[in-house]
Amino acid sequence: MKIRLFLAGALLATSALATTVLAKPVVIKFSHVVAENTPKGKMANRFKELVEKRLPGKVEVKVFPSAQLFGDNKVLEAMLLGDVQIAAPSLSKFKRYTKKLQVFDLPFLFNDMQAVEKFQKSPEGLKLLSSMQKKGLQGLGYIHNGLKQLSANTKVKTPADAKNLKFRIMASDVLAAQFQAIDAMPLKKPFSEVFTLLQTKAIDGQENTWSNIYSKKFFEVQPFISETNHGVLDYMVVTSTEFWSELPVDIRAEVKKSLDEAIIYGNKVAAEKAVKDRQRIIDSKRSEVVAISAAERKKWINAMRPVWKKFEKQIGKKLIAAAEASNQ
Numbered sequence: 001m002k003i004r005l006f007l008a009g010a011l012l013a014t015s016a017l018a019t020t021v022l023a024k025p026v027v028i029k030f031s032h033v034v035a036e037n038t039p040k041g042k043m044a045n046r047f048k049e050l051v052e053k054r055l056p057g058k059v060e061v062k063v064f065p066s067a068q069l070f071g072d073n074k075v076l077e078a079m080l081l082g083d084v085q086i087a088a089p090s091l092s093k094f095k096r097y098t099k100k101l102q103v104f105d106l107p108f109l110f111n112d113m114q115a116v117e118k119f120q121k122s123p124e125g126l127k128l129l130s131s132m133q134k135k136g137l138q139g140l141g142y143i144h145n146g147l148k149q150l151s152a153n154t155k156v157k158t159p160a161d162a163k164n165l166k167f168r169i170m171a172s173d174v175l176a177a178q179f180q181a182i183d184a185m186p187l188k189k190p191f192s193e194v195f196t197l198l199q200t201k202a203i204d205g206q207e208n209t210w211s212n213i214y215s216k217k218f219f220e221v222q223p224f225i226s227e228t229n230h231g232v233l234d235y236m237v238v239t240s241t242e243f244w245s246e247l248p249v250d251i252r253a254e255v256k257k258s259l260d261e262a263i264i265y266g267n268k269v270a271a272e273k274a275v276k277d278r279q280r281i282i283d284s285k286r287s288e289v290v291a292i293s294a295a296e297r298k299k300w301i302n303a304m305r306p307v308w309k310k311f312e313k314q315i316g317k318k319l320i321a322a323a324e325a326s327n328q
């Protein structure tokens with residue numbers, strides 16, 4: 001195991017030392033796919049700052065944004081091989097490790113980000129952080145991005161307008177079912193390819209949050225963005241159980257404390273960006289933000305809601321009910 005190489009053998013035979021002395025700093029590679037100027041990007045950079053301030057010479061954090069190190073499809077495999085120590089994939093990207101996190105992809109489940117936050121902090125939500133332990137992954141916390149909007153080459157107000165359009169989705173079967181439910185064509189593609197796919201018109205549209213649409217310039221190649229708020233795009237910060245358990249206790253505690261603080265900061269950024277990046281897109285005049293009326297919203301809900309039933313067995317009825325209850 002890599003970390004052993006970094007630790008000064010006998011001295012660290014016990015991880016409960018009050019102050020750990022390391023021969024070399026522990027290196028934490030934090031890989032993510034978004035731009036630095038996003039909630040996750042800023043959170044990762046703040047985490048680095050905090051850790052290196054608190055654990056000088058003991059821990060070094062190397063952040064790799066914009067899929068520079070690993071893309072969505074590879075990062076968790078790489079983590080299990082010890083090539084990356086922390087990542088924060090969107091909750092839609094864990095299906096090979098647990099089916100339960102699919103709950104977050106159910107369309108129109110959460111009314112707003114307060115409900116998402118409430119569910120993540122509930123006993124059921126917290127339990128999900130440990131749902132992949134057997135597969136070697138440990139969740140350390142959630143971080144918000146926000147609610148998803150639907151961008152397209154044509155104006156989409158109702159599900160009928162989206163019929164036969166090709167939408168890029170994250171690698172999630174729930175999201176595939178969501179688009180199939182409105183007779184659109186979902187295409188699973190990594191985040192790093194979305195801009196080019198849109199620009200070349202290989203696809204007609206995609207779903208994402210305001211900060212991702214803004215920071216990756218999707219609004220420059222998508223003339224319409226429908227304000228559907230139809231689902232959530234949040235993340236789980238994960239590490240490998242092996243790496244985490246082998247960190248000396250005092251170091252692990254400081255790393256976790258730094259992460260918790262960075263997450264609070266990242267969530268603040270997320271809330272601000274959902275408003276500011278939306279406005280920046282409107283101000284750019286490159287893309288029209290299309291309002292969805294209450295009656296139109298009803299049509300989306302009616303069309304997409306059957307997806308819940310389809311995944312009820314995989315996710316668990318109780319878990320879905322607990323998530324839904326967070327709206328109250």
Ligand code: LMR
Binds near residue numbers: 072089170191
């Ligand atoms: C996406 O693939 O659209 C998002 O998961 C990217 C991200 O990490 O926000």
